[in-house]
Amino acid sequence: xIDGRPHVLHRAYDVVVAGGGPAGLGAALAARRAGxxxxxxxxxxxxxxxxxxxxxxxxxxxxRFGEELTGPEYAQRVLHAALDDGVDVLTDAYLLDIGPDRQxxxxxxxxxxxxxxxxxxxxxxxxxxxxRSAIRIPGDRPAGVFxxxxxxxxxxxxxxxxxxxxxxxxxxxxxxxxxxxxxxxGVEVVGVFxxxxxxxxxxxxxxxxxxxxxxxLHLSTTVVGIHGxxxxxxxxxxPVDEQLRPVLARAWDVPCDTLLISxxxxxxxxxxxxxxxxxxxxxxxxxxxxxxxxxxxxxxxxGNVVHIHDLVDFVSAEATLAGGHAGRFATGQHxxxxxxxxxxxxxxxxxxxxxxxxxxxxxxxxxxxxxxLRSALRLSTPxxxxxxxxxxxxxxxxxxxxxxxxxxxxxxFHGDTLQVEVLPx
Amino acid sequence: xxxxxxxxxxxxxxxxxxxxxxxxxxxxRLEVDELRGDIVEVRGFSCRLGKEFAEQEHTDPRxxxxxxxxxxxxxxxxxxVKTTATVPKAVVREVCRALTAIRVYAPVRLGDVVAxxxxxxxxxxxxxxxxxxxxxxxxxx
Numbered sequence: 001x002i003d004g005r006p007h008v009l010h011r012a013y014d015v016v017v018a019g020g021g022p023a024g025l026g027a028a029l030a031a032r033r034a035g036x037x038x039x040x041x042x043x044x045x046x047x048x049x050x051x052x053x054x055x056x057x058x059x060x061x062x063x064r065f066g067e068e069l070t071g072p073e074y075a076q077r078v079l080h081a082a083l084d085d086g087v088d089v090l091t092d093a094y095l096l097d098i099g100p101d102r103q104x105x106x107x108x109x110x111x112x113x114x115x116x117x118x119x120x121x122x123x124x125x126x127x128x129x130x131x132r133s134a135i136r137i138p139g140d141r142p143a144g145v146f147x148x149x150x151x152x153x154x155x156x157x158x159x160x161x162x163x164x165x166x167x168x169x170x171x172x173x174x175x176x177x178x179x180x181x182x183x184x185x186g187v188e189v190v191g192v193f194x195x196x197x198x199x200x201x202x203x204x205x206x207x208x209x210x211x212x213x214x215x216x217l218h219l220s221t222t223v224v225g226i227h228g229x230x231x232x233x234x235x236x237x238x239p240v241d242e243q244l245r246p247v248l249a250r251a252w253d254v255p256c257d258t259l260l261i262s263x264x265x266x267x268x269x270x271x272x273x274x275x276x277x278x279x280x281x282x283x284x285x286x287x288x289x290x291x292x293x294x295x296x297x298x299x300x301x302x303g304n305v306v307h308i309h310d311l312v313d314f315v316s317a318e319a320t321l322a323g324g325h326a327g328r329f330a331t332g333q334h335x336x337x338x339x340x341x342x343x344x345x346x347x348x349x350x351x352x353x354x355x356x357x358x359x360x361x362x363x364x365x366x367x368x369x370x371x372x373l374r375s376a377l378r379l380s381t382p383x384x385x386x387x388x389x390x391x392x393x394x395x396x397x398x399x400x401x402x403x404x405x406x407x408x409x410x411x412x413f414h415g416d417t418l419q420v421e422v423l424p425x
Numbered sequence: 426x427x428x429x430x431x432x433x434x435x436x437x438x439x440x441x442x443x444x445x446x447x448x449x450x451x452x453x454r455l456e457v458d459e460l461r462g463d464i465v466e467v468r469g470f471s472c473r474l475g476k477e478f479a480e481q482e483h484t485d486p487r488x489x490x491x492x493x494x495x496x497x498x499x500x501x502x503x504x505x506v507k508t509t510a511t512v513p514k515a516v517v518r519e520v521c522r523a524l525t526a527i528r529v530y531a532p533v534r535l536g537d538v539v540a541x542x543x544x545x546x547x548x549x550x551x552x553x554x555x556x557x558x559x560x561x562x563x564x565x566x
Contacts, residue, residue, distance in 0.1 A: 047500065056505035056553065057491045070491055072505050072554035076535055156493055159503040184492060184521045203452035207445050208488060212514060394451050 009090070009111050013038045014330035015323070016104050016118040018095040018271060021050020022312050023303025024124035025078045026319030027326065028087040031122070034327030040088045040116075042095045042106060049075035050126060052312065054153045057177050059204070063313035074312060095121075098275055098299060119330035120298045122322055123272060123286065127265035127304035129174075132226075135263055137169075139225040144232035148174045148262035155181055163258025167235050168192045169223045172398075173201040173310075175262025180209035189215045190256050193237050195222045195244060198371065200398045223259065224251055232257050267305045275299065282350040283307040290353045290362050291335030292322035300326045307352050307365065310400050314365065336360070339416060343382070346421040347372070349397075356418075358410045364403040368422050371396040376425045377403060379410075379418050387413045395422055439465065444482045448474045455479040487511035491553070492521050494539055499531035499556035506539055508548040516544055524550060531558040 014036035017024045020043030028039045041048060052060070055071030062068055069077070083089065093108030104118045129147040146154075146162050152174065154160045166182055168175045171194040179189045192210065197220045199206050210217055218237070224246045225236035238251035267285040269277075278287040278295035285306040286294040293300050302322035303315045325335050338355035342364065351366045368375075372395050379388040388409045395401055401422070410418075439458045446453040451471060457479050458466040464483060470476045481487075489511050493503035512520060520543055529539055533556040540550040 053554070056493060056507075058489050058507060068489075070505065070507055070553040073535065076554050156505060157501045157503055159493065159495065159501075184518065202447070203445055203449075204447035206452070207447050211445065212488070212517070394449075 009106075009114055009116070010038055010040075010088075012117040013040045013088075013104075013119070015039045015120045015122060015326045016095065016116065017041045017122040017124055017323075017326075019043060019050070019124035019126055019303070019305070020045070020048030020079075020089060020091070021124065021126050021303065021315075022052060022075065022078050023126065023305070023315050023319045023322075024048075024050075024122065025082045025087075026316045027122040027124055027300070027302055027323030029078070029082045029085050030320045030323030031120075031327030031330070032082075032085045032087055034324045035331045036120075036327035038088070039086075039327075040090060040118075041082065042093045042108075043089065043091050044094050046091055048079055048089050048091060051149065054149070054156045055177070056156045057181075060312050063311065064316050071312075078316065095271065098271075102298065120300065120326040122326045123294070123299065123301040123305050124303050124319065124322075125268045125271060125305045127308060128268045130261070130264045130266055132261055134266075135261075137223055137226055139236075140228055142226070142228035142230055142232050144228065144258045145226060146258065146260055148172075148178045148260045151258075151260050152178055152181065155185060161185060161187060162260070163232075163256075164188065165190060165256045166258040166260060167223070167237075167254050167256040168260045168262060170194065170262035170264070171196075171199040171201050171206075171217060171219075172262045172264065173205050175260060176201040176205040176209040178260055178262070179215050180213060183213040183215065189213070190254055191216045191218055193218045193221045193223055195240060196220070198396070202398075222246060224248065226259060227253075228257075232259055235259055265304065265308045267307070269305060272301070272305070280307075280350060280354065282344070283352065285352075287354045288352065289335065289338050290356045290360065291325040292318065292353065293325060293329075293335055297334075298326075298329050300329075307350065307367075309365075310398070314400065314402075317363070340410075340413075341417050343417050343419045345419040346423060347375075348420050348422055351420050356405055358407060358413065361407065362405040364405050364420075366401050366403065366420060366422075368395045368397055368401065372422065372424050374425050375422050377401065378421045378423055380421070381413070381415050382417050382419060387418065391425065392422065442483055444479055446470065446475045446478055448472070448478060455482075457483040459483070486514040488514050488517050490517055490520050490550075492524055494524050494550075495528040496533060496556050497528060497530050498558050499533065500559045501556070504529060504533055504539070504556050505553045506550050507553050508543065508546070508550055510546075510548040512543075512546040512548050516546060520544055520546070520550075531556045 015031040020041045052071035052075035060074040097105040106114045151162045165188045224238045234255045238246040300322040302318040338357045342351040375392045444455040456468040490508045496504040537552045
């Protein structure tokens with residue numbers, strides 16, 4: 001990508017953004033458009049664009065741009081939009097700390113350690129993949145165990161294949177997309193193993209990544225052992241019972257030289273923790289207001305660092321919101337406080353934002369715990385009075401539910417807590 | 426399963442193919458019955474898009490191809506590319522194989538054509554990002 005900005009670092013910025021993926025770039029552009037003069041995006045890679053740069057497949061941007069783009073195309077579009085609008089992008093750099101006096105500490109290849117003043121900051125560090133250690137697969141520790149995203153980067157950017165005979169644990173979209181990618185590169189993909197009784201990825205990816213290449217999907221099955229001295233030579237897989245416990249008596253061995261692990265993402269919140277921001281134990285990201293402001297004034301957050309999104313389009317929408325508020329904060333307009341806390345309840349794991357206002361319009365994102373064929377989304381008071389109810393067609397944990405919350409829906413509600421439930425109907 | 430009309434004695438020649446709908450998270454299991462080369466019945470769909478998808482997948486399945494080609498002198502050794510239109514599903518692997526012979530040189534601009542009318546499909550293959558020229562090779566190569 002283009003990063004040909006003048007490499008002059010100013011002493012002070014209106015808004016500094018940590019992370020140059022679609023969230024950070026979108027927030028930076030929105031901050032500029034909201035009146036911020038100097039906006040700086042800091043990215044640790046050698047070019048901005050984020051993880052989209054390695055997602056060379058198509059399917060991005062249908063909501064945002066009304067057309068289907070590949071990951072690199074989407075990344076380039078948001079990067080150019082930011083650069084054309086005068087955003088500064090500093091690559092090969094880390095944002096180390098945000099002081100209480102709004103002083104930001106950077107570490108970069110080009111400038112060493114720098115201290116800058118920032119009226120507002122936006123956290124957009126994205127997420128990290130869960131690894132073998134996160135799910136504690138027993139066995140040997142040979143070479144050949146990769147997270148799916150790392151393998152994606154090796155194949156699509158470095159031109160290196162991770163192996164010749166690959167098993168994949170987890171049926172999330174990254175795992176499915178990698179199954180196809182490796183099959184197209186002539187690698188044998190021996191199977192995808194999914195702990196849950198249903199696939200976690202889009203049905204589109206089940207069809208185009210697995211069916212098209214005759215790659216078997218083993219549901220209710222997981223990897224219970226990794227074997228090999230220097231390199232993986234086989235993995236042991238076993239079906240699981242209804243409590244998701246492996247039935248070792250029915251385990252079998254799958255010969256392979258590589259295991260890809262695609263078992264979810266964790267928001268990357270080292271910085272948020274260092275800043276002692278309030279974190280949501282479910283999303284593992286910062287608690288945010290309807291302005292995407294964290295528990296610290298003037299520190300905003302958006303994208304996968306807040307909660308894991310299914311679609312980059314939603315990340316961009318959230319970034320526009322966060323960046324707009326950060327830009328206005330920098331010019332002295334603080335967000336209007338919220339007056340209602342959203343309380344995830346029956347079959348809802350989390351809601352973002354965590355608070356809303358009865359006076360303004362909001363988009364609330366939420367995720368369900370269990371799939372339901374016919375369901376209803378219900379907002380009610382803690383003592384059980386229904387405030388609003390809406391039919392939903394079909395809900396699955398892998399698909400984020402969005403709720404447009406408008407003031408008329410909350411007419412007659414005067415409490416400070418709303419329970420959010422998704423119930424069968 | 427409904428009983429078959431008895432006047433159609435050739436019904437035993439019906440071939441049923443199944444597809445998984447990609448339209449929405451519902452993921453309907455679609456069934457297409459074919460008789461002497463014609464679709465005679467589509468089942469299992471919940472909406473119009475599902476029916477259309479089943480018919481398209483049965484008669485002419487097509488895919489957009491995304492892969493990479495080698496690039497010299499760029500920031501990365503691989504350049505992501507895509508076909509400008511969908512190609513028949515049956516030639517997806519061949520398209521990728523054909524592209525292994527291609528090597529391009531940085532700088533490249535998004536949209537630059539790296540292969541015209543690949544394998545006679547009518548689709549071009551284009552770059553999906555800019556690839557700036559990098560004078561000295563980075564540590565990632």
